[in-house]
Amino acid sequence: MATAAVPGLTVQAAGAHTRHAQGDYDAVRLVATDGRKLIIRAPRSQAAESEQSADLVALRSLTAGIRSRLPFDLPAFVGQAPIDGTRAIVTDFVPGRHRTADELTSEMRLAESVGLAIAAIHALPTGFVADAGLPRRTAAESRDEVIALVGRAADTGRLPAALLRRWEEATDDAALWRFEPTVINGSLGAESILVDGDRVTGVLGWARLAVGDPARDLHWLLTSRGAAAERALEAYLAGREGAADEHLPRRALLYGELELARWLLHGVDTHDESVVEDAVVLLDGLVATVHDRSSEPLAAQTGPILTVGDVERLLDGTPRGHVPREAGGALLTDSYDFSDLERVGEIEQVSADATAPIPLDLSDWGDAAPGGDDEPSRGEPPAGDRPAGERRSDTA
Known part of the structure; x- marks a missing residue:
């Protein structure tokens, strides 16, 4: 699906990404053959789809000129592909670690x-x-x-x-x-x-x-x-x-x-x-x-x-x-967080003849320790809890 969403993309490896999805998304981390690190997400609920669409509209509004005024990086939209009546979104990886x-x-x-x-x-x-x-x-x-x-x-x-x-x-x-x-x-x-x-x-x-x-x-x-x-x-x-x-x-x-x-x-x-x-x-x-x-x-x-x-x-x-x-009224939308990647320890090779996972160097992909369960969800908030002025149709 990622290769369909991003023309010319060749995926070398992939691994599940679930820690911050709170059950509302299917998410997979990707490593491309050209070295790019990406993430692809598909929403599981209407609320998640609306939130992802709003996030995408916002990210697209943050042009290169606007981003140049900020002393930090933001995710960038890379591509999208249809899936089961909704769409999966591919974005790039923003390096860094989470702290309380x-x-x-x-x-x-x-x-x-x-x-x-x-x-x-x-x-x-x-x-x-x-x-x-x-x-x-x-x-x-x-x-x-x-x-x-x-x-x-x-x-x-x-x-x-x-x-x-x-x-x-x-x-x-x-x-x-x-x-x-x-x-x-x-x-x-x-x-x-x-x-x-x-x-x-x-x-x-x-x-x-x-x-x-x-x-x-x-x-x-x-x-x-x-x-x-x-x-x-x-x-x-x-x-x-x-x-x-x-x-x-x-x-x-x-x-x-x-x-x-x-x-x-x-x-x-x-x-x-x-x-x-x-x-x-x-x-x-x-x-x-x-x-x-x-x-x-x-x-x-x-x-x-x-x-x-x-x-x-x-x-x-x-x-x-x-x-x-x-x-x-806001879903947790840090869909670009790679801080839990070390929990995986290894991610699967994507190729026709793959028979075993390929261990990768994850030292710059996050700070979570390997192993352990993903964080539990409190459940899905009501879609209508956001103030009316914040409901946005997907115009991207």
Whole structure:
């Protein structure tokens, strides 16, 4: 199928790629005879097909000129082929290794690279997003989306009154929502970032590329626990060259807290009481932080921009790394991740007379240890959980 998708391609070897597909894709890693490393994916569900199409539209909008402004690599579309009423997509391999949020902010130089990488995304010219027909949200529209989300969570009857009050105060504060929209990845997290040593080498998962609130890309960073987390924020602000508004960290914290509301709504929408109960426990844990005397309101305050230390006090009790990306309506789309390739240990030779696998040198293909099971999936999120403004038809 890959050779049908890419004219002239000759595949030397291939191996299954499943760790980050979460059951929504069939994915295979490829080595071409000319040395190229590629991946081909075919969606298994309508939701995965929509997400893959959105990712492809975004990647195609990121032209060579736009990519040249970024200090890291992005996947590039190579080809496609029809399969069972959908299509398989071939992309190239972006080198790098995955790290947790805490690891990304554990060392000064790497944390600085992370902050500058995010700032570079937010500094991109916005015109190409409109040219590609991707979402563009004003500050007012970003605020309205949050108001709608809080309203839906409140309607479940499971949202603690203290959090409803806290979030309503934030959305009622006009000063908090005075910002200039920027290009955003839209679903950026530690799992989106690839690194080599002390620098960011790639960013994956662009299905929610848009113009909107830059704070959406930062909540995971502000709640990381690395010793150099403050340096990451400082590098980000320096990279924005004064363009970042003073209340951006507070909105980022709000988005972080709202991930728990999204998890609650995911449980309600899918009629999964175990998810609902899990979300309620997490929300109750956040209430404890809200009532702690070290906590501060999210509504705008006079004074300088928050430091990472201030941010940690605000969300010190918020459980992190527990709410999956599905809660926000976005599938985990790092389909170009090769970090688990060493788990395979060897990949099969592709030839007519192949009788045994050919061991390959995998030292530059990822950092996962050989062996072990793939990560389990929490299940497929509802296809309609994405805000209406983010549903895109496949125009690629």
